Amino acid sequence: MSDFEPRIVGFLCNWCSYAGADLAGVSRFQYPTNIRSIRVMCSTRVSPHLLLEVFKAGADGVMVGGCHIGDCHYITGNYYTEKRIMLTKELLRLAGIEPDRLRLEWISASEGERCANVVADFVKKVRELGPSPIPRDSRLALRLDAATEAAKVFRLRLLSGKEIKLTGEGNAYGEKVDPERFGNILRNAAQEEFQRNLILELTKCSALSVKEMAKETGEATDATLERVVALRSKNLLALSVVEGMTPKYKAIIVGGV
Amino acid sequence: MSDENVRIGVFVCHCGTNIGGFVDVPAVAKYAASLPDVAFASDSLYTCAENGLASIRDAIKDHGLNRVVVASCTPRTHAPLFQAVCEEAGLNKYLFTFVNIREQCSWVHMKEKEKATEKAKDLIRMGVARVRLLQAQEESRIAVEPKALVIGGGISGMTTALSLADHGFPVILVEKDGELGGFVRNLNNLYLDGKDAVETINPVIGRVRANRNITAFLNSRVVKVDGFIGNYDITLSVDGREKKDKVGVIVVATGAMEYVPYSLYGYEQFEHVVSLTEFEILCKNKALPKIHSIAFIQCVGSRGQDKSYCSRICCNVAIKNALNCAENYKNMLGREETGAEVKAPVEMKAWEEISERRRRRRGRRGEEEGGEAPQAAPTEALEITIFNRDVMAYGVDHELNYNKAREEHVRFVRYTPENLPKVNMEGDKLVVDYWHDTLKMQRKMNVDMVVLSTPLISQPDAKDLSKLLKVPLGQDGFFLEAHVKLRPVDFATDGVYVCGTAKAPADITECVDQALAAASRAAIPLARGYVQAEALTAKVNPDICTGCGTCEAVCPYGAIRKTEKGVAEVIVAACKGCGCCGATCPEGAIDQSHYTDVQLLAEAKAALEGVVH
Ligand SMILES: Cc1cc2nc3c(=O)[nH]c(=O)nc-3n(C[C@H](O)[C@H](O)[C@H](O)COP(=O)(O)OP(=O)(O)OC[C@H]3O[C@@H](n4cnc5c(N)ncnc54)[C@H](O)[C@@H]3O)c2cc1C
Ligand code: SF4
Ligand code: SF4
Ligand code: FES
Numbered sequence: 001m002s003d004f005e006p007r008i009v010g011f012l013c014n015w016c017s018y019a020g021a022d023l024a025g026v027s028r029f030q031y032p033t034n035i036r037s038i039r040v041m042c043s044t045r046v047s048p049h050l051l052l053e054v055f056k057a058g059a060d061g062v063m064v065g066g067c068h069i070g071d072c073h074y075i076t077g078n079y080y081t082e083k084r085i086m087l088t089k090e091l092l093r094l095a096g097i098e099p100d101r102l103r104l105e106w107i108s109a110s111e112g113e114r115c116a117n118v119v120a121d122f123v124k125k126v127r128e129l130g131p132s133p134i135p136r137d138s139r140l141a142l143r144l145d146a147a148t149e150a151a152k153v154f155r156l157r158l159l160s161g162k163e164i165k166l167t168g169e170g171n172a173y174g175e176k177v178d179p180e181r182f183g184n185i186l187r188n189a190a191q192e193e194f195q196r197n198l199i200l201e202l203t204k205c206s207a208l209s210v211k212e213m214a215k216e217t218g219e220a221t222d223a224t225l226e227r228v229v230a231l232r233s234k235n236l237l238a239l240s241v242v243e244g245m246t247p248k249y250k251a252i253i254v255g256g257v
Numbered sequence: 258m259s260d261e262n263v264r265i266g267v268f269v270c271h272c273g274t275n276i277g278g279f280v281d282v283p284a285v286a287k288y289a290a291s292l293p294d295v296a297f298a299s300d301s302l303y304t305c306a307e308n309g310l311a312s313i314r315d316a317i318k319d320h321g322l323n324r325v326v327v328a329s330c331t332p333r334t335h336a337p338l339f340q341a342v343c344e345e346a347g348l349n350k351y352l353f354t355f356v357n358i359r360e361q362c363s364w365v366h367m368k369e370k371e372k373a374t375e376k377a378k379d380l381i382r383m384g385v386a387r388v389r390l391l392q393a394q395e396e397s398r399i400a401v402e403p404k405a406l407v408i409g410g411g412i413s414g415m416t417t418a419l420s421l422a423d424h425g426f427p428v429i430l431v432e433k434d435g436e437l438g439g440f441v442r443n444l445n446n447l448y449l450d451g452k453d454a455v456e457t458i459n460p461v462i463g464r465v466r467a468n469r470n471i472t473a474f475l476n477s478r479v480v481k482v483d484g485f486i487g488n489y490d491i492t493l494s495v496d497g498r499e500k501k502d503k504v505g506v507i508v509v510a511t512g513a514m515e516y517v518p519y520s521l522y523g524y525e526q527f528e529h530v531v532s533l534t535e536f537e538i539l540c541k542n543k544a545l546p547k548i549h550s551i552a553f554i555q556c557v558g559s560r561g562q563d564k565s566y567c568s569r570i571c572c573n574v575a576i577k578n579a580l581n582c583a584e585n586y587k588n589m590l591g592r593e594e595t596g597a598e599v600k601a602p603v604e605m606k607a608w609e610e611i612s613e614r615r616r617r618r619r620g621r622r623g624e625e626e627g628g629e630a631p632q633a634a635p636t637e638a639l640e641i642t643i644f645n646r647d648v649m650a651y652g653v654d655h656e657l658n659y660n661k662a663r664e665e666h667v668r669f670v671r672y673t674p675e676n677l678p679k680v681n682m683e684g685d686k687l688v689v690d691y692w693h694d695t696l697k698m699q700r701k702m703n704v705d706m707v708v709l710s711t712p713l714i715s716q717p718d719a720k721d722l723s724k725l726l727k728v729p730l731g732q733d734g735f736f737l738e739a740h741v742k743l744r745p746v747d748f749a750t751d752g753v754y755v756c757g758t759a760k761a762p763a764d765i766t767e768c769v770d771q772a773l774a775a776a777s778r779a780a781i782p783l784a785r786g787y788v789q790a791e792a793l794t795a796k797v798n799p800d801i802c803t804g805c806g807t808c809e810a811v812c813p814y815g816a817i818r819k820t821e822k823g824v825a826e827v828i829v830a831a832c833k834g835c836g837c838c839g840a841t842c843p844e845g846a847i848d849q850s851h852y853t854d855v856q857l858l859a860e861a862k863a864a865l866e867g868v869v870h
Contacts, residue, residue: 009861014333022331025360033372036379036864037361039332040852041793045836050854054861074835075729075749075813084840116365154843158807 010037015073017065023112044077061126146198207240207248270304270329349393356384386863394792401487411439413757414510420776422470485831486752513758548705559712568712793834801846808838
């Protein structure tokens with residue numbers, strides 16, 4: 001594994017981190033060649049499902065660079081970035097992929113040297129983690145698909161966007177949610193959506209019994225049954241066959257997606 | 258997804274040896290030529306030189322290119338140049354992609370030519386994958402209502418209004434008080450030129466009144482603002498009546514207030530302890546009591562005592578007042594003290610004015626009325642002391658004033674935040690009890706009057722206005738400019754500007770500088786008559802949008818509104834294309850033109866192509 005060269009995709013915001021990376025160049029700070037950066041206008045643009053799809057495409061690591069908190073060119077963009085990364089890491093963890101493969105860094109336009117150091121350090125960390133298991137592990141890949149779908153789900157997106165309002169100015173009832181409690185809400189929602197989407201991913205190709213699902217999701221059979229009921233009531237899952245006494249379910253695929 | 262016939266041209270630059278020395282540029286260009294849809298690829302020594310640019314122009318025509326990739330330095334400096342070349346050759350500038358192989362490749366991998374070359378190839382493959390999916394974009398032009406709203410009728414607001422009016426633009430000036438002039442109306446004389454403050458400001462007020470382009474509303478406020486640069490629908494409350502209008506730009510010049518030193522140094526506890534502003538009012542109205550000695554205490558409530566910042570002007574204001582006391586004390590005495598000697602008429606009983614100010618404040622704080630007007634103490638000559646942490650008499654002229662004050666025997670006594678002076682009453686005498694840092698001993702000084710130099714603080718209702726205009730406040734409640742150095746009078750939101758003490762403590766000279774700057778910034782869209790929005794905006798798909806309003810809540814520029822159908826709509830002129838709404842929309846109803854999910858993902862996937870571990 002010593003000749004393993006991690007492939008890292010970077011998403012750098014135009015105003016700070018991309019400029020910081022430019023300054024690293026202007027000042028000739030050397031760093032490993034492993035990173036391939038994509039310029040976005042603001043780190044806030046990088047949505048969780050996009051990041052997860054990049055992992056699906058085989059990235060060993062993904063780095064998101066933004067302006068320091070308070071310095072975002074778009075005022076509040078990076079507050080949301082922080083929450084989105086938090087959510088993405090949680091989903092990676094649920095899928096069974098090391099959350100450390102995703103890194104968020106604040107790099108200002110004047111931090112050329114820091115930019116070089118951060119990249120070097122991240123390359124080192126990813127090297128230690130080894131190659132991404134995704135291309136060779138279809139089970140993990142399926143779990144990652146479930147995470148990606150979960151990231152698109154209404155509640156998770158809403159949570160990762162609304163956090164500032166929830167913890168800063170209070171929710172609709174004027175009560176403030178403390179950040180720790182919010183973290184718990186986010187984790188629970190992520191867990192829930194991930195498990196549901198995992199069931200859907202698992203049953204896309206072949207019909208499964210509740211027991212078989214539970215084996216994959218790692219949850220108790222009755223908990224899994226509850227999810228099946230919920231998914232059925234939303235018309236996302238249908239009874240496919242009954243083998244002996246055991247009903248088997250299959251995901252309903254809407255449209256051609 | 259892509260056009261049937263995509264023809265991409267790739268231009269790889271050597272940048273002399275900057276890239277060519279560390280990356281095998283010809284090999285990279287050759288590789289680029291092998292990529293799908295690439296109809297032409299070449300390398301040149303300096304792509305940004307005239308012959309390099311000409312080669313792009315020619316290739317677009319000769320090879321029928323409809324997408325262009327330049328791999329060279331950084332888009333942050335050179336993108337406009339290459340985009341212009343594309344446009345000259347008849348290619349929409351949004352069909353161009355920049356690949357950075359200098360700052361983010363050759364210059365940071367100078368000792369690994371092989372790997373750097375591989376990386377350059379990958380980066381170009383990514384650029385090609387991206388450019389293939391790009392769509393031509395039209396930049397929209399939005400007409401600008403050639404009229405300005407200036408909020409605040411102090412020296413800053415009036416100066417901005419006059420300047421814009423002189424440019425020929427109609428200006429609406431909104432002042433919440435019953436008079437124009439702002440804080441300066443409280444002042445006695447002004448430092449540096451020593452001129453009477455009211456006499457300085459009155460001609461400005463006169464010019465505002467006389468200017469036919471300026472409509473000034475007193476006792477008014479802005480109650481509602483809708484829209485974006487060029488097209489603000491504003492609602493004013495004028496004397497309690499509602500008034501609507503339409504303007505293209507807005508300037509905030511709402512000024513600041515004095516900090517009131519409640520419970521500091523015996524303020525409102527002992528007679529003859531006054532704030533600096535109150536002292537100016539006394540001097541202005543020629544109502545000083547006869548006193549023998551006076552002490553100024555600097556940095557009261559500022560620099561960490563309550564507010565964290567230095568208010569910038571108080572040292573010089575204290576020196577001004579010390580000099581006034583030394584040179585002109587007799588002419589500022591009340592009529593009772595000088596009998597018939599006073600030449601100028603007494604406009605108002607100053608102590609009454611001060612009591613009235615304090616009463617009004619108390620009313621605001623919901624406190625009981627009370628407190629007598631301080632009485633005069635009978636004494637002859639005048640000793641002046643300025644207790645300070647350090648004297649910030651910055652610049653040429655203030656330093657001269659400082660020296661002059663020393664020549665006039667004004668004593669400057671230093672104190673430290675660990676050893677604050679104390680103001681007490683001993684018998685019927687005011688006493689300043691202080692630690693003398695040079696003599697290293699505790700000392701006492703009898704004084705007849707203590708003046709507390711307090712900072713300028715933000716207006717208490719600044720928050721309301723900041724919400725109305727969707728512009729930010731800094732941590733001390735002052736309005737926050739877009740960039741502390743490079744954009745000092747702009748807000749991040751286009752079309753809204755700021756000047757004067759609304760932004761931070763400043764003196765009149767600085768306020769006027771800023772006011773003129775704000776006027777010239779605001780005049781740009783007014784004079785041009787339109788704003789051109791970069792086509793990097795969010796787009797809502799109305800068929801998917803459920804009208805939940807999340808996007809509206811997260812957009813820092815108020816660039817999203819609801820249509821009559823109840824779905825979200827992006828205000829193209831106001832959107833800055835940050836992408837926050839798109840990443841937040843729970844329905845996935847928003848995409849970012851020029852940075853779509855599909856484009857970003859294609860670029861990322863190209864980066865990972867052909868990796869096998
Ligand atoms: C004690 C003292 C002494 C000073 N001495 C000097 C000196 O010698 N020389 C010097 O150069 N400077 C001096 N200054 C500083 C000077 O007073 C300020 O620089 C100047 O007043 C700032 O002008 P401005 O127009 O920015 O704000 P302001 O003068 O505060 O004017 C703001 C105006 O906006 C109005 N307003 C506020 N909010 C709203 C709203 N929401 N809607 C509508 N209208 C609103 C206010 O009523 C006010 O009229 C001194 C300051 C102090 C405190
Ligand atoms: S967040 Fe999405 S669904 Fe909600 S209003 Fe905006 S565009 Fe519509
Ligand atoms: S892209 Fe940014 S500026 Fe534009 S509407 Fe969305 S959140 Fe607002
Ligand atoms: S622009 Fe850098 S994080 Fe928003």
